[in-house]
Amino acid sequence: MDERLRLGTGPFRALFISSPGIDPAPYGVNAAVAALREGARVTYIVNNKPADAIRAIADIMGFDLEEWERTGQLRILDSFTAYMSIPSEEAYRVDAPQEVCSVVRTVCENTPKDGVVVLDSISSYIDMCDGGEDEGVRRILDLIASVCVGRHIIGLLSTWGYEPAHVAQMRSAFDTVLALQPVERIAIVRQFLRAEKIDGKATSDLVVPIKVMRPGGVRVFFPKILVTGPYHSGKSTIVQAISTSSVSVDRMGTTIAMDHGYLDYEGFAADLYGTPGQELFDPILEFLAEEAVAVILVVDATKPETFPRARRMLQLTKGYALPLVVAANFSDLPEALAPDEVRDRLGLAPETPVVPIIATRKAGADELLKALFALLLRDERLARLETESGTTGVEENGAFEQ
Amino acid sequence: MERSNSERPGPAGGARRHKTGIDGLDELLNGGLRPGALCLLTGPSMSGRGTLARGYFHQGLKEGGASMYVTTKNFTEDIVALLEEKRWMLASHAGRYVFIDAYSPQSDPSLKDSDEVKYVASVADFARLTNAIVSSMSDYLARGTDNQRLVFDSIDTILMYVSAQGVYRFLSYLRAKVKGFRASSMFMIEPELHDDRQVRTLYQLADVIIELKPEEGLIEVTQPGMPRRRGAYRVTEVGFIVVREPID
Secondary structure, eight states: OHHHHOOOSSOOEEEEEEOTTSOOHHHHHHHHHHHHHTTOOEEEEEOSSOHHHHHHHHHHTTOOOHHHHHHTSEEEEEOSGGGGTSOOOOSSBOSOTTOHHHHHHHHHHHSOTTOEEEEETHHHHHHTOTTHHHHHHHHHHHHHHHHTTTSEEEEEEEOSSOOHHHHHHHHHTOSEEEEEEEEESSSEEEEEEEEEEETTEEOOSOEEEEEEETTTEEEEEEEEEEEEOSTTSSHHHHHHHHOSEEEEEEETTEEEEEEEEEEEETTEEEEEEEOOOSGGGHHHHHHHTTTOOEEEEEEETTOGGGHHHHHHHHHHTTGGGSOEEEEEESTTSTTOOOHHHHHHHHTOOTTSOEEEOBGGGTBTHHHHHHHHHHHHHTOHHHHHHHHTOOOOSSOSSOOOOO | OOOOGGGSBOTTSSBOOBOOSOHHHHHHTTSSBOTTOEEEEEOOTTSSHHHHHHHHHHHHHHTTOEEEEEESSSOHHHHHHHHHHTTOOOGGGTTSEEEEESSGGGTOTTOOOOSSEEEOSOTTOHHHHHHHHHHHHHHHHHTTOOOEEEEEEOHHHHHHHSOHHHHHHHHHHHHHHHHHTTOEEEEEEOGGGSOHHHHHHHHTTOSEEEEEETTTTEEEEEOTTSOOEEEEEEEETTEEEEESSOOO
C-alpha cells in the first residue's frame, strides 16, 4: 500500500475524506504513528475532543505514544479546550482556536520545517466556526496554506453534507486524496479506501478494503480469501503456514468442513477459508466460496494427474473470475514440475502467478503472500464493488435555510 | 428473527407505532411515534422533558425493543438514578440498552466502553458520536431487534460549541439513519437558550414536535398534515401523565 502511495519529493498534503458513518480519527492516528516510526516530528492538532482522546484511540489501536511524547517527537496540540472556556492542562495548546493566525503561530512554533502536521478535524473546524460554512472553509484553507510551507500535512475531513464547491476546494488543497467509503446496506458492513489522486495525479485503480484493527491499527483487510485444491495437495498445511492463527475442522487428518486462518502481513490482514478437497464435499464448495475476493489454488506439483480435479474445483468455486494465485506444493521433490509447466498443464493465463512452495517448511509462504496481495491491489473488480456501494444517507448539498 | 409486539403490523398493515408509554400522549400522537420518526421534544428546564424522554426510553425496553440514550450534560449514573426514581429498572433488560455518554469523559478521560455505556470524548466529535449511535443500532438489528428508539439529551449542549449549520448537517445524517433503521427518536431542546432562527431551522428536520409549557401545564403535539393537538400534563411520583383536556 505504501508503495502505491509513495509520494513525490518535497512536502506532501494528504487528505482522508470520509463518509459521516466512518470515524476518521484512527486513520489520523495511524498516519501519525507511521510518520513517527520513520523518525519524523509530528504535531497532532486536535480541535473536537480533548488531547487525551487521541491517546485513548492510540491505546485501543495498540500504539504507545508515551515515549514519542516524552522526547518531544510527538506534540499533541490541544486546540479544543479553549472552545470550552476551560484551562488546558496540555503542554501544547492553542489559546484562540477560532483565529487562524493563533493556530498557525502555535503549529509553526512546535513543528520543524520538515515535520508532519495532522489536522483532526477539518470538518469540526468548519462546523465550529462562528462565521458559518463559507467562513470556516476560508479559514481552514488559509490555515493549510500557511502551515504547509515546508511541512507535510495530513487532514481529516468528514463530509457532513457541505456545499459541493467547498468539498471540491478542500480536495484541491491537497496533493493526495484518500476517500474512506462504506459499503452500506442499512449498517456499514465494510469500508474501502479509494485513492482519488496521488501526488497531484488523478487515479482510479487503487481501491482496497480497509479495517481498523483494535489492536493492530489500520490494515488493508480482505474478508475472505479461499484456499482450495485437490485432496491431499496440502491446503490445510498452507493455511497454517501463512496464517497468524488458524483452526481446522478435520477428521483423521482430512478436512471435512473447512480450515480458517487469520493473516496479518505487512499492513495487510485477511481471513482465509480452506475448502475440503474430496469430491463428496463438492456440493458445499459453491457456498464456501460465496463472497470470496481471491483464490489460492493449491496443487501437488508432483501429481499433474490431479490437475483436472484442480480445474474442476476452480469451476465450482468460481475461482476463474477472481484474482488467482497457484501454490505449487512439494516443489522440493525431484519429480516436481516447474512453475511454468504447472501453469500450462492447468491451462491458466500466462500472467497467473505460480509460486513454488514447501508448505511443511513454510518455504515460499512469503512469496505466495506477496504475489497474492500484489494481485489484489491491482484488482479492478474491487473498484467496481466500491462504486456499487450504497449511499451515506446525507445529501451532498445539505440544504440549509437561514 | 425476534420481533417485538410493537413491530407487528397493525390493522392498517403498517408497522406498529412506538408508544411513549404515556396513554394521553400516545392518544395525541395517534398511537405513538411512527417508526422512522424524528421527534423534537421542547420545553424549558424543569418542565418534565427528561421524565417524558426517560419514560419513552424505558417503554421501548418493556416492549422487548432496544433503547439508546445519548447524554451530553449528565453522567450516565445520574440518568440511571433518575430512571430508578420512577421505578424504571434496567436490570431485566440487559443487552437491549446502551448509554452513549458524551459528558463523563470530560471529568475522566480514562473511562472505557462497556456493554452498557459507550463513551464519546466530546459532543463536538460528530464522527465518533455518530459512529457510536449507528454501530449500536447495527448491533441491535443484527441481533434481530428492530424496534429501536433513541433519546438524545440534548441538542442544547451541541449548539453551545457547534454552529447551527453544523448541527443541522449532523442531525440530517442522524435523521436518515433513524429512518433507515426504522427506529424512532426523541431529540431534546430548550428553545429559549438559542436564537429563534436557529431553532426554526432545526424544526425543519422534525416529523413531530412535542412542546411542554409548564407555566400553563400544557403539552402540544404538532405533526405535518395534522391539526395541532394539546392536552394537560403533570409530572408525578411514578412518571408523566397527560389528558387531552386541561386537568384543572
